[in-house]
Amino acid sequence: EAQVTQNPRYLITVTGKKLTVTCSQNMNHEYMSWYRQDPGLGLRQIYYSMNVEVTDKGDVPEGYKVSRKEKRNFPLILESPSPNQTSLYFCASSFEGRQPQHFGDGTRLSIL
C-alpha cells in the first residue's frame, strides 16, 4: 500500500530536549516536504527536498533541521525545541513538486 509513514504520532516533551520525527515513503517519490499546521495559520511549509542530498528552506524553517540521505526518508529534527514549536506536523511526498502530494497522518508535538 502506497503510504507516507510518520513517527511518532504523538509526543509530549520538554524545552531543549532534542527530538527527531521520522518520515518514510514507499512510492519512490523524489520530492518530500514538511509542513506544520496551526489554528488560524493553516499549513506552512518548513523544509522541502527535491531529491537525495538536496534540501531547501520553506516559509518557517527557523528551529528545524532536515536531512535527505536516502530517497525514502526525510527526518525532521528539532535540536532545541521550544514551546512555540508545539504544533501538528505533516510530511508529504510526490514525484515532483507541483504534483499531488501524499500526506502522512501527522505528528502532534507538545513542547512544555
Place this chain on the structure above:
Amino acid sequence: SQQGEEDPQALSIQEGENATMNCSYKTSINNLQWYRQNSGRGLVHLILIRSNEREKHSGRLRVTLDTSKKSSSLLITASRAADTASYFCATDGSGSGNTGKLIFGQGTTLQVKP
C-alpha cells in the same frame, strides 16, 4: 500572507444537499489543487486543475477555475455525512520553478448532517 483563501470558513448542510466552497488566490499559478482533511488525519488529494482548464469533474466533485478572477470553486453534489471534513485549496506560484512550494489556504470546515 496566504496565497489561497477559502470561503466560507465553515459550512453546515443537510445530507443530500450540495456544498460549494470557494478559493481565491493572489498570484498567477500553474495549477490549483483541492485537498480534504478528516479530523485528526493527513490531507488527501482530491483534484488538480491546471491553469489552462476551466472545469474538471471527479465523481461527485466539480471544480472550476477562473484565472481572470484568480478564484476556484469546489462543488460537492449530493453530500453525505462521510463528506464531513475540512477542505483546502493549494496553489503553486508559476514563478516558483518546480520547488513544489504549495501554498495552502486556511480551509473550509464542512459539516454534513445526516
